[in-house]
Amino acid sequence: MPSKINVSFNMHPRWIANSQPSDFLSPLREAGLDTLEFELDRHLPDWPAFPDLMEACFEMGFNLCFHAPYRVPNGIAGFSSSHRNEILENYQPMLSIAQRFADRSGKWLNVVVHGAKSSERDIASLKDDTVQFLSWCLAEFPGLRIAFEIAGPAEQGEIKIGGDRAGVWEVISAFDNARLGICWDMGHDHLNGASNLPDMEWLKKVIHVHAHDVDEKGIDHFPFVFGRVPYLDWLPALKQVGM
Numbered sequence: 001m002p003s004k005i006n007v008s009f010n011m012h013p014r015w016i017a018n019s020q021p022s023d024f025l026s027p028l029r030e031a032g033l034d035t036l037e038f039e040l041d042r043h044l045p046d047w048p049a050f051p052d053l054m055e056a057c058f059e060m061g062f063n064l065c066f067h068a069p070y071r072v073p074n075g076i077a078g079f080s081s082s083h084r085n086e087i088l089e090n091y092q093p094m095l096s097i098a099q100r101f102a103d104r105s106g107k108w109l110n111v112v113v114h115g116a117k118s119s120e121r122d123i124a125s126l127k128d129d130t131v132q133f134l135s136w137c138l139a140e141f142p143g144l145r146i147a148f149e150i151a152g153p154a155e156q157g158e159i160k161i162g163g164d165r166a167g168v169w170e171v172i173s174a175f176d177n178a179r180l181g182i183c184w185d186m187g188h189d190h191l192n193g194a195s196n197l198p199d200m201e202w203l204k205k206v207i208h209v210h211a212h213d214v215d216e217k218g219i220d221h222f223p224f225v226f227g228r229v230p231y232l233d234w235l236p237a238l239k240q241v242g243m
Helices: 021-030 047-059 084-105 123-140 165-172 186-191 231-240
Strands: 008-010 035-039 063-067 109-113 144-149 180-185 206-210
Touching (some): 035 047, 047 063, 063 084, 084 109, 109 123, 109 206, 144 206, 165 180, 186 206
Parallel strands (some): 008 035, 035 063, 144 180
16 A cells, blocks of 8 residues: 655745744644655755744644755765865754754654756766765765755756756666655656656655646746646656555
């Protein structure tokens, strides 16, 4: 039998303004929400409010999952060479937050990770950065399950590791670890030109989903209201492979 799919929401302090988390979240929980995804990025303007909000949501009984830092000035390009110490200094304290919640939960918690990207480094170096960074995550944080995200289209002159299904699979297949899988970002996948279902082997590696649509201007992160992302085919396929 397929396991239960947890329904998640990207949580942020701005959603609750000056009210209590329960005021905002209780109606959503009644509608089926059971998990909250938090971005781990100390460079966010609202970051000081995040730790207390995570704690409040955890105490309310929500499952937690996380997104590793990815916005500028974050990034893992250079992890295998000159920027390793700098990247460790940035990511270690953030992922440690997720690890502490995993320890308290007594189960693996998902953390979404982006591959390396750069307009200055070659694809072989960026792939090495990505593989070494994922290896470090898996070794350093035993309570975390790493979901490697399929990225959106690269900007002109930029190289992204994991920028399409094949690129994601190339990285994932370099490992044999139950705590590493795929984050299927459906909006990104659509923007990369995908419309068909991934093959079964790829689908079975999906452990986390970012489910969103794309508007007429090619902008993503919308609810499924435009009908451009074929979620009515894609979501049931995950149940069929046992997610």
